[in-house]
Amino acid sequence: MKVGCCGWGFYRGGLKAYSQKFSLVECQQTFYRLPMPSTARKWREEVPESFEITVKAWQAITHLPSSPTWRRSGLKLKPEQEKNYGWLRPTKENLEAWQRTKEICDALNSKICLIQTPPNFKCTRENRDNMERFFDRIDRGGLFLAWEPRGDWVENAGEIKKICRDLDLIHVVDIMRRTPVSDHRIAYTRLHGLNPREYDYRYDYSAEEIRELARRVGELEKSHEEVYVLFNNTAMYKNSVQLMELLE
Template structure:
């Protein structure tokens, strides 16, 4: 998918046999700027998850990357969402960014399991986001970590590698893909092509370009729940060629019985809900009513495989 041709990965839209689920979501479930649009104007942070989960079927649980909430908070979140909803929490960076990840996992693993326990039935994928400094020379450490993590949490896993050495289509990437296949671990695909084609001088765009990874997009599924993190151009129209590629790829994954996750980011994330709505429309789907009232009479949930029938 490093090829920008809209049909770089063609798949016949009319022939797929959909038997799986697409989960659509945002990086978080609350921003104050979403009040009055996605969320009710009077919504506060405590109620936001309940309203968010009426529209989206998943969320990146970025909050856990910075530290694990209490078990009581986890239990509260579980009670706020419907049965179909899936959290995709990140392993805390105190583990994923440690100098010796397996050792740190042994130290912090019990706390991670305690947090997961009340939410187990609502967790779709647990994500391990590695720092950009984590090079292929540490692959053995990564593979050991994944094996330990599988045994510890017994949940679907996904790993996000950010070092350029994992994207060269050489022996290191081949070894990574083979091991992820063997362990049935998903690969997180971060698509920032639109962001880095964006010449806007907006502060949020400049900040995002300085912070987000710029890596090739290799849309290879190594397990049943490939994860796509998409951050696009601030001008919606400039994203359509990339989204057409993703429509084809997601349709392929669904036809193979996979249930992918697609998370929509924007620079600063203020416009995430609007961009997600445009993606659903571009993919000829429909989205549930927004509790904030800005989207009405759009009947079906926009996160289902119906988008691709």
């Protein structure tokens, strides 16, 4: 089992200091705006060989240009280009965006790439068909692909299970809210806090909640060969250390 955080940007001392405390991090910068491959290689050189960096795929692949997060993308699109980005459609633009994402994964020597789809990417036949065509066309290059569906997908566990099986995807969940339905040998959980609104990251897990989390990831470990636990809340550095101490 590996425990880490979604990002190192707020960790005192940066990535190098972070890697001395943790063995895992999920790179968040790649979602908003892809770094230069040379920058990614520099990050890799800062950390021990055993340190693992997973990558959150570039939003150009998953989110429409109308998404507020696109403001940070650095891309200036022509009107005719906008309809070709996002929602895992098998367009030339999305396939190129994947290749650029994969290049960063290669530079970081990453094993897993996280693909997060937004709530407006609905559980429809069109979106399922596009997913199949997209994943059929891309070069994975040995990467494990982890999918975090949001929106109405969470009410359609059967569809998620089928897609993950057919497309060889890891089903990513917040284990404190639901359990993964894929049969993949890897489990990947992202912890967003337990506020009434699911993706309200302003949260600090209590000692009791950390104990319950330890129990749940322990159950995951019984049924999976590898388990990745990523905190994605405001108190993530503190909470991840608490969990690691409990698991020792």
